[in-house]
Amino acid sequence: MPLDAYYTRHLSGPAAPLPPWVHPSVSITQTTADGVRVRVYTPVAGFTRVLLWAHGGGFTRGDLDMPEAHTVAGELARRAGALVVSVDYRLEPYPAPLDDVHTAWTWLRRRHPDLPAAIGGASAGGSLALAAAVRAGDAGALLLAYPVVHFPVPELDDVTRVEMMSLPPTVRHPPASVEAMYRSYAGRITGLPEGVLPGNSALDGLPPAAILLGEYDDLRPSGELLARQLDESGVPVAMLLVRGVLHGHLNHPGDVPALEDSLDFFAEALTEARA
Incomplete structure (x- = not known):
């Protein structure tokens, strides 16, 4: 499928900023967990x-x-009738971000122990969510948007790889940038612990997972491999591949037509979360 028309406009110049997400059916507060x-x-x-x-x-x-946090959290609260807690984890080397996500998860479960509870995130946040779910062992559902949970990331299929060759470097995630990310996060690229690479963890016993992927994303094969791993581990998994979009399409609300399908996909998975 061709690249979505939004990206054609986006790559030719910066898009006009969108107003912050607000909706009368959802109240928003800030606190500490x-x-x-x-x-x-x-x-x-x-x-x-x-x-x-x-x-x-x-x-x-x-x-x-960022829309990937604010808009997504608000929309999932509205669409699924869920209390959504968006976590402001530390942007520091491992294990600080994972510790923060796990702390917030423990706090949320303690406050609502009898309600169905899901954990999720996008890209690096998806990796943190999966690692926290493995650590905690009590999640009722996983919502993972274009997660990167392996190193090295498997290669794209030949057709998509060729189609993406014409895209500018600013929207690509080649192996060198993935390596730099993990060096920054973990301080090395050898002997990485499971918390850094949750795709290397034992995945059996995890709750049902919904995995959202973008077609033109160098990191897509990590999510696809994760889906196969979960299936092999006996974990129910649903996967939605959004055609014509780049990595991070949840950060472009109002412009990417597939955003509605993506949010509905996660909202449906959230309504099926178990206690």
Whole structure:
């Protein structure tokens, strides 16, 4: 499928900034979860389940205001009738980000022990969510957007690799940049612990997973491999491959037509989370 028309415009110049996400059906507050700063999205009509959400950014950038955090959290709260907690983990080397996500998860489970509870995130946040789920062992569902959970990342199929050769370097994630990310995060690229590479962990016993991927994404094979690993481990897994989009399409609300399908995919998985 051709690259979505949004990216044709986006690559020719910066897009106009969008107003911050707001909706009358969701109230937004900020607090701390045992010392970790979080933003809480609460449906005004009440909630029947909870979600901890972690933004992406290669473990070195990103915040609670980026659409991948703010808009996604608000929309999932609205669409699934869920209390969503977006976690502002430290942008520091391992294990600080994972410790923060795990701390926020433990805090959320302690506050709502009887409700179905899911954990999820995007890109590096998806890696943190999966690692925290492996560590905690009590999640009811996994929502993972274009996660990178392996090193090295497997190669793209030949057709997609050729199609992506014409894209500018600024939207690519070649092996060298992935290596640099892990060197920055873990300090090395050998002997990496399971918490850094949760795709190398024992995955049996994990809850059902929903994996969202973009077609034109150098990191897509990591999510595809994870889906195969989960299936082999007996974990129910649903995967949605969004055609025509680059890595990080959840960061472009209002512009990428496939965003609605992506949010609905996660909202449906969230409504099926177990306690």
